[in-house]
Amino acid sequence: MSNPHVLVVDDEADIRALIQDILGDEGYGVTVAADAGEARAARTQRKFDLILLDIWMPDTDGITLLREWSEGGDLNCPVVIMSGHGTVDTAVEATRLGAFDFVEKPLSLAKLLRTVEAALESAGRQARAATNLLPSLLAPVGRSEVMQALRERVQQYARHDGSVLLSGEPGTGRGAFARYMHALSRRTSEPLTSVTAASITESNAEEQLLGREDGDEITAGIFERAAGGTLVIDELSDLGSSAQKILLGVVEDVRFTRVGGRSPVKLKARIVATVGASFEALIESGKLRRDLVAQLSVLSLRVPPLRDYSEDVPELLTYYVDKLVDAEGLTFRRFNVAAQNRLRNYPWPDNVRELKHLVRRLLLSGSGEDIALDEVEAEISAITPVDEPLVKQDLLAMPLREAREHFERSYLQQQLVLCDGKVGQLAKRVGMERTHLYRKLRSLGVDFKSVGSDDS
Secondary structure (H helix, E strand, C coil): CCCCEEEEECCCHHHHHHHHHHHHHCCCEEEEECCHHHHHHHHHHCCCCEEEEECCCCCCCHHHHHHHHHHCCCCCCCEEEEECCCCHHHHHHHHHCCCCEEEECCCCHHHHHHHHHHHHHCCCCHHHHHHHHHHHHHCCCCCCHHHHHHHHHHHHHHCCCCCEEEECCCCCCHHHHHHHHHHHCCCCCCCEEEEEHHHCCCCCHHHHHHEEEECCEEEECHHHHCCCCEEEEECHHHCCHHHHHHHHHHHHHCEECCECCCCCEECCCEEEEEECCCHHHHHHHCCCCHHHHHHHCCEEEECCCHHHHHHHHHHHHHHHHHHHHHHHCCCCCEECHHHHHHHHCCCCCCHHHHHHHHHHHHHHHCCCCEECHHHHHHHCCCCCCCCCCHHHCCHHHCCHHHHHHHHHHHHHHHHHHHCCCCHHHHHHHHCCCHHHHHHHHHHHCCCHHHCCCCCC
């Protein structure tokens, strides 16, 4: 039997030559093509056992070429996609069109060879594509212990079917973890339905969630549209009291009845809800039902703020540069070491979302190949709102004296709250003589009298 023959489609000559040499040394036959035209011509001349296909090419992109072959009934071998960090839409489309797997650039030769072997072994079993491709593209970025532990927890939860409560600050990527969990689960081929809780009003909650039945005419609600897949409810605390009551009843009974209907419908969707980091305070205030949170938190996951894994910032910057260049056609630029280091020490009040927006602005506004420290300083805000927690204040953007005063004021204000406004207790807690502490509080403008009494 002859050795497998591989078609390599990539517009970069050095990549084509590298893959040709590597696969040739392993005994594979290799044909190379620089663009879609050459790839089409090569496929008219012989049958291939595997195609390695780059996404971003100048004439016709790889997804368009894959669609052409797939929809034309001409895809008779596995296809492995090659690219920098891909987008979710690209992953979904490539999966639908029959791609087997995805390898990232710069290429890991060991990973490439393993993928080639697996793809060739899988010939005729393309249904495995979704479980191979989507999770690798949707996996949250980061090599820190925090992110590794988080990914492992999501992978464990993906094997179960219980409801999940994802808590965290806005912008931390709770929705991304929900998508990753869905992609790893047995439901990956079924719909991922996401609904913003604020869009469900008190007046339409029942019909939106449960659907309507009028004789033979049925209008499916959110629960029914998500059947078989995963339903993500974004910002649970934005649900009104009526919607919370309906959701609680459905989760408890695992069934619902459409408005105007008589027969119950089984709930077939897994529910994942996101909620703010301070959701306990919302429960205490009565805005969020404790029993609903308890029902939804069969499994719970706290998504940390970016400042808790700041060592991953350089990798995140690279990821979003590649993603925005690929997805939006922005000009490629790289962050120099000084700029990366500055951003590692920035508090990121709006978390990963803020990082992504910053990268987009810098790619759009600059012209040089490198993104330097002065550009970064010009973009990030030098003034943190005074009511922001100390941990979110960008002290590095301030002169030393101002930063010290900012720190001391925030530190003493928060310590004073912990001491119930008692300056005597505060003096013991922070290790300062009481008279000196009074002077310090007055010089910083800290109104200790409004916090509580001055009793020791």
